[in-house]
Ligand SMILES: Cc1ncc(C[n+]2csc(CCOP(=O)(O)OP(=O)(O)O)c2C)c(N)n1
């Protein structure tokens with residue numbers, strides 16, 4: 059277990075020395091939060107027959123995203139990175155609000171059950187769900203918002219693809235509405251990012267690193 | 273906890289997560305494995321009081337505490353020994369042994385061989401990060417021979433252990449490889465492993481972002497296994513010997529019947545046995 063738990067998010071210069079590791083050396087791999095898609099699953103947009111089916115997907119996507127942000131908030135709290143914990147908590151609340159709103163709009167008293175065989179996403183999980191490995195104990199609010207932006211953009215693309223591929227008029231209209239909402243979320247997170255200080259290049263420097271070889 | 277004989281309502285994955293918040297490093301693959309494990313329990317409509325999660329020592333071995341199931345965080349390398357005893361004594365429980373590559377293949381390597389050979393009906397989930405995470409980054413049996421670090425300058429130069437081939441040769445009845453970055457597939461694989469009779473082994477590639485940060489790249493390297501699982505051990509051996517360790521899915525399903533104790537019920541009480549052993 060890393061000793062990160064006992065630390066606060068103090069950052070200092072000089073920049074971190076690159077760690078030695080096996081070939082191919084990935085310069086600064088430890089400090090890069092590269093938001094890239096995984097390669098394991100590549101499915102196309104799910105087959106959706108009616109508006110209820112579409113909204114069930116929309117609900118699942120928001121609920122899963124909210125749960126993941128809550129887990130991230132817990133992880134950051136355990137490691138004394140309170141600022142980022144708070145931000146993830148806020149993101150979890152926002153996604154949960156979206157999910158609740160869908161339940162309300164549809165008049166559902168319970169979350170919709172997944173279709174037989176489970177939700178079918180293009181990636182490994184719902185398009186708004188952040189990857190567990192995208193975290194770093196010294197990350198800053200800016201990084202958390204980058205993750206959120208990446209996810210909102212993926213959700214936007216998900217609904218836009220459905221608009222393209224759905225023949226039915228009603229489902230298409232509802233998907234278009236969801237895509238527009240996601241476009242608005244993208245804009246809001248972009249605004250939020252503009253107001254958030256950019257991390258310095260040595261943000262991941264830890265004066266007391268968990269890797270004693272650093 | 274009391275075990276109820278009444279049929280109970282299916283639970284959500286969250287019901288299998290305890291109130292203890294994991295202390296793993298942010299980004300650690302083990303968070304995802306915890307999520308997959310709880311999803312698998314929910315998929316199978318199990319109840320926490322019918323499950324026991326048994327572990328040894330290591331970051332990954334902390335997992336029992338984060339579930340609401342019965343748990344045993346035991347001695348380093350001995351998860352399988354404890355889990356075997358438990359399953360034989362309480363066959364009605366779903367028994368999961370869980371831990372790391374150090375715990376399972378190094379100090380616990382001997383238990384691993386014999387657990388595969390005995391084929392007791394339980395599931396072994398190994399969170400393999402090719403390193404000893406908890407003790408600050410020493411090479412483990414699955415570490416690549418050229419992994420260069422201050423603790424192993426120039427690499428160990430030793431051939432890496434191939435847990436799936438060993439499991440097959442030793443007699444495991446179900447063998448799968450999963451990737452922590454894909455919690456839904458991992459949940460489905462764990463659920464299938466639990467449902468399969470005998471000793472099921474699920475090796476999960478679970479990145480250690482602190483000591484092996486380059487493992488964040490695994491998400492670009494893994495792929496669904498290009499061929500269906502086989503029940504032919506010779507064919508499975510050839511596949512497992514030649515794959516690059518990045519094929520995800522069920523790789524082997526055997527048909528050996530799970531081990532059961534054949535001992536007739538003894539009339540002896542523990543006190544009688546104590547008497548026999550008195551010096
Ligand atoms: C008998 C004994 N020997 C050595 C140790 C020290 N030790 C604790 S955890 C560990 C290795 C853990 O590695 P792994 O099982 O891969 O777990 P990870 O932390 O990587 O998840 C070792 C050697 C111990 N606790 N007990």
Ligand code: SF4
Pocket residue numbers: 059060295296297299300301302331332401405406479480481482483
């Ligand atoms: S040291 Fe590695 S294995 Fe242990 S919690 Fe941190 S990332 Fe996970």
Ligand SMILES: [Mg+2]
Pocket residue numbers: 330372373374399400401402403404405412
């Ligand atoms: Mg390990």
